[in-house]
Amino acid sequence: MKINVKHTAKLANLPLSTREVKKFEGQLSETLRYIEGLNEINTDNVKPTDHVTGQENVLREDATTPSLSQKEALSNSKSKHNGMFKVKAILNE
Amino acid sequence: MSNLTSLTITQAKDKLRKKEISSMELTKACLERIKKLQGKLNVFVTITEKEALASAKEADNELRNGSYLPLLGIPIAIKDNFCTIGVRTTASSKVLDDFIPPYESTVTQRLKDAGIVMLGKTNMDAWAHGSSTETSDYGPTRNPWNINYLAGGSSGGSAAATAADLCIGSIGSETAGSIRQPASWCGAVGLKPTYGRVSRYGVVAMGSSLDSPGAITKSVEDAALILEVIAGHDPKDATSSNLPVPKYLLEIKNPEKKLKIGISGNYLEGVDVQVIKVFENTKKMLQKLGHTFVDLKLFDPKYAIDVYTILQRSEVSSNLARYDGIRYGNDRSFFGEEAKRRIMLGTFTLSSGYYDAYYKKAQKVRTIIINDFKEAFDKADFILAPTSPTPALKLGASQGKIMFGELADVLVEPSAIAGLTGINLPAGFSSDGLPIGMQFIGPQFSESEIINIAYSFEKETEFLKERKPNL
Numbered sequence: 001m002k003i004n005v006k007h008t009a010k011l012a013n014l015p016l017s018t019r020e021v022k023k024f025e026g027q028l029s030e031t032l033r034y035i036e037g038l039n040e041i042n043t044d045n046v047k048p049t050d051h052v053t054g055q056e057n058v059l060r061e062d063a064t065t066p067s068l069s070q071k072e073a074l075s076n077s078k079s080k081h082n083g084m085f086k087v088k089a090i091l092n093e
Numbered sequence: 094m095s096n097l098t099s100l101t102i103t104q105a106k107d108k109l110r111k112k113e114i115s116s117m118e119l120t121k122a123c124l125e126r127i128k129k130l131q132g133k134l135n136v137f138v139t140i141t142e143k144e145a146l147a148s149a150k151e152a153d154n155e156l157r158n159g160s161y162l163p164l165l166g167i168p169i170a171i172k173d174n175f176c177t178i179g180v181r182t183t184a185s186s187k188v189l190d191d192f193i194p195p196y197e198s199t200v201t202q203r204l205k206d207a208g209i210v211m212l213g214k215t216n217m218d219a220w221a222h223g224s225s226t227e228t229s230d231y232g233p234t235r236n237p238w239n240i241n242y243l244a245g246g247s248s249g250g251s252a253a254a255t256a257a258d259l260c261i262g263s264i265g266s267e268t269a270g271s272i273r274q275p276a277s278w279c280g281a282v283g284l285k286p287t288y289g290r291v292s293r294y295g296v297v298a299m300g301s302s303l304d305s306p307g308a309i310t311k312s313v314e315d316a317a318l319i320l321e322v323i324a325g326h327d328p329k330d331a332t333s334s335n336l337p338v339p340k341y342l343l344e345i346k347n348p349e350k351k352l353k354i355g356i357s358g359n360y361l362e363g364v365d366v367q368v369i370k371v372f373e374n375t376k377k378m379l380q381k382l383g384h385t386f387v388d389l390k391l392f393d394p395k396y397a398i399d400v401y402t403i404l405q406r407s408e409v410s411s412n413l414a415r416y417d418g419i420r421y422g423n424d425r426s427f428f429g430e431e432a433k434r435r436i437m438l439g440t441f442t443l444s445s446g447y448y449d450a451y452y453k454k455a456q457k458v459r460t461i462i463i464n465d466f467k468e469a470f471d472k473a474d475f476i477l478a479p480t481s482p483t484p485a486l487k488l489g490a491s492q493g494k495i496m497f498g499e500l501a502d503v504l505v506e507p508s509a510i511a512g513l514t515g516i517n518l519p520a521g522f523s524s525d526g527l528p529i530g531m532q533f534i535g536p537q538f539s540e541s542e543i544i545n546i547a548y549s550f551e552k553e554t555e556f557l558k559e560r561k562p563n564l
Contacts, residue, residue, distance in 0.1 A: 003441050012410060012440040013417075014433055015426045027495050028438055034496060035399040035451075041458055048456030049463060050302060051332065052512030053289045053537060058331040072195035076421030087419055 001036075003028045097122040098258040099561070102167050102315040105261050109156055109166050116156065116166030119261070120149035120210050123168045127212065127259045130564055134235045134244075136254045138173045139181050140213040148210040155208070163322055165208030170260040172251050173214035174221055174297040175201050175306070180211075184297040185229040186219040188416050188427040198295025199327045200264060200306045207322045212260050215250025219429050220413065221266065221299045223247055224274055224498035225491040228431040233488060236279060237562040238527050242485040245275030246498075251309045252279040256528075257562055262315050264323075266306045268299050269401050269509035270481075270502030273517040273532055276309050277480035280519045280528030280562075282551075283309045284316040284544070285505075287537045288512035289334040291320075292327035298412040300405045301332075303509055313548045316516070317341035320540060336538060344541040349549045352384045355473030357391035360504055365483045371521035371529040372479050378553050379477070384546075387473045392465040396458060397506040398499045403442050403455035404510070410439030434495065463511045466536070475546060476534040478504050480517045484527040508534045516547050519557050 005024050009016045016024070070083055079086045097119055100108070108114045124142055131137060145168065152166035171177065174184040176194035183189045197205070205211070218228040226234040226249035234249040236242040237257035244253040248265025252275035255263045265272045267285040276283025284307050291306045298304065308319035321342055326335040356376075361369060376386065413436050418424030428436070442451035469476065481501060491497040499506070508515050513534055520531040533550075535543040 003437075005437065008437055008441050008444065011444060012436050013414070013425060014428070014436060016433070020430075020433065024434060024437055027434060028441065031402065031438055031495060035402050037396060038399045038403075038454055038458055041396060041461065043454060043457035043461070046457040046460050048453055049460045050456055052302065052459075052463065053287070053332075053334055055289065055332055055334065060328060068195055073420075075195050076192055077419065079419065085419055 116149040116152040137213045162208035169209045170254040170263040176295040199292035218247035221247035224501040245278035247271040270505035276517040277530030278485035283517040287514045292330040294329035300408040352474040355389040355476040360478040406439035480530040480532040484523040
């Protein structure tokens, strides 16, 4: 199994150098070979587990509670404008 | 007063209450030792001296007023993946190099409410990805027993700080091994609670279905004390358990029961001969205490490596997707190589066309592992196994080995995948003078029982504590 590294990097929004793309092509295939051992295990009729302690339908009251102030929420941003996060345009004309 | 820093939490608490020492003296002694050894061991990413001295002063005032908070005035080191309001929290990654959280994690909030003095934030594998601290963007933490060796990880800074007496106790977090393995390599007590026993709120997320915050301490009693403070339901973490929190400190003193301890041969395969020797000694000691042994054949731990690799990478790719450098931190080009590799694999195993073959398959095998442990605990009360296949490895050992962490954690991964609790206890030394640890693994929410047996085992191994790292 070979991973399409460039495509996966795009999905992951990760900027990779040409050197990294080459490196990961080899390394990720190596990891996939390693974990192929799982195919030795028969999992027919086995249900997948995504939560281990059996908590179910954890709900809370649909009510507002105090949260970060606008100033606090923006306190770590390097790019803001008029009390808002400033982001790059995603649509071109 | 140089031996102040070697006190356990329980001992320090007693001395503070009796006014034999002040929190200020204790805190200054820790800070002095940190300053002396930080260059040598690289334990902290951030040292919060000013805040620590202010907290100590406040604690001394409260002590004078007769306040009875469980951790009042005790200097504690916190792993750098717990968000601390106003104090830089990096998770040892340059992506979060300048991140100052505007909110507090539930664990550190509970510790602060209990009166701790926070000494600083400890080094770890970046994003907790690893078992060496060598993936930290701030350099590896050295093992206090021999600085040419690794402290283990990912909570390597907290384990080293505890073993080297730079703090009185510390907090780590475990996804699969990150508390028990560094505790084993550094010679400390490391208690990994059941998944959901301790809130994950405000902990930089890694594998959300696995992450379990917990304590790394100098004694079992200290571990019980901290767990009692940090455990319990948290409305801010929907996966936290609402089961009541036992009084662990009282349970510890319960008369010991004679237990059936399970041993599985496949947990000893490929394990270093010196570790096996300590394992055999441990068995003898437990036999002397009147416990009996049951042979189990647990599901081969090698498959846990595969399951863990897939689940962890997948959850990592999802959790780390939020770091875009817009709201806080730096952009995605600041990720180190290990994080990039994990994000890439996880993105692949979750991607269209591969999800069933990898992620879903791993979740199914996870079910098999859970059921396997359930059957085992019908036959045995606990499982005894080495914590790590080897004593600490040399600096550089993880370099170029893309499965280093997974292989180093093979003996702790199955129980982590099943959400079980486990504890590492110092149990001996290698011929090179490096600590070797053993673990007890118990069913979910069996912390009381595990602390109880750990405490009785600790009493039999008090002699180990006479040996201290030569720093």
